Amino acid sequence: MQTEARPGTGEQAKQHALVQLRQAILRGEMAPAQRLVENELAEQFGVTRASARAALIELESEGLVERIRNRGSRVRVVTVEEAVAITECRMALEGLCAAKAAVLATDDQLAELAGLGAAMVKAVGDGEPITYSELNHEVHARIREFSGQRTAVELLERLNAQLVRHRFQLALRPGRAQQSLSEHLAMIEAIAARDPQAAEAAVRAHLGSVIEALRD
Numbered sequence: 001m002q003t004e005a006r007p008g009t010g011e012q013a014k015q016h017a018l019v020q021l022r023q024a025i026l027r028g029e030m031a032p033a034q035r036l037v038e039n040e041l042a043e044q045f046g047v048t049r050a051s052a053r054a055a056l057i058e059l060e061s062e063g064l065v066e067r068i069r070n071r072g073s074r075v076r077v078v079t080v081e082e083a084v085a086i087t088e089c090r091m092a093l094e095g096l097c098a099a100k101a102a103v104l105a106t107d108d109q110l111a112e113l114a115g116l117g118a119a120m121v122k123a124v125g126d127g128e129p130i131t132y133s134e135l136n137h138e139v140h141a142r143i144r145e146f147s148g149q150r151t152a153v154e155l156l157e158r159l160n161a162q163l164v165r166h167r168f169q170l171a172l173r174p175g176r177a178q179q180s181l182s183e184h185l186a187m188i189e190a191i192a193a194r195d196p197q198a199a200e201a202a203v204r205a206h207l208g209s210v211i212e213a214l215r216d
Helices: 010-026 038-045 049-061 080-104 107-125 129-147 150-161 164-171 176-192 196-215
Strands: 065-068 072-075
Touching: 010 038, 010 049, 038 049, 049 065, 080 129, 080 150, 080 176, 080 196, 107 129, 107 176, 129 150, 129 164, 129 176, 164 176, 164 196, 176 196
Parallel strands: none
Antiparallel strands: 065 072
16 A cells, blocks of 8 residues: 655655644644644654654744743643633734725625525524534635735734634534624625625624633
8 A cells, every 4th residue: 555655854844744733733633731742743744853843833933832941842722811812803803804805805705605604504503513613714714815905814814723722612602603693694794785894893793702702
């Protein structure tokens, strides 16, 4: 049986380890505070220890990994206070993106948002919180994309990566999906109406609700 070739050294190896490790953290396969041992990661990803270390350093700059003095690296623990602070930053940036999307989105893009809204309604009706959470994430991603605000998008991608654990915890909280659904439908409706002020206000209201839920 032919095995998949994996790069062992150099920049390509670092990127390979970086992508694999980032995805594992974002999918929740590596839990907050889990130790990240360079030798083990090098073996797991088929790269050198130096490449694994370089990947960890980059993920530290992204806020996904933290280095503990004399104890090595671990998946960063994002406290509730930090999650609230990150969401407050998201409020400004995502509000901007929604306002831009209300002006710039094409009719096809508005139809895509409407389709995602319908899928969210179905997910809530079917009692599928994980599916709903994924659609929730997709709606925000599409709004950012349709805004054309590349700088805000890059900042938000880094911020959102740090919230993945809290996002899944909120998704599983009883009653949260139903409340969140109405907030997302209001965002989609305002963008479809091409009303940038209403779109920004809807996003800010939604993320304000997220902050309240985080603090509960």
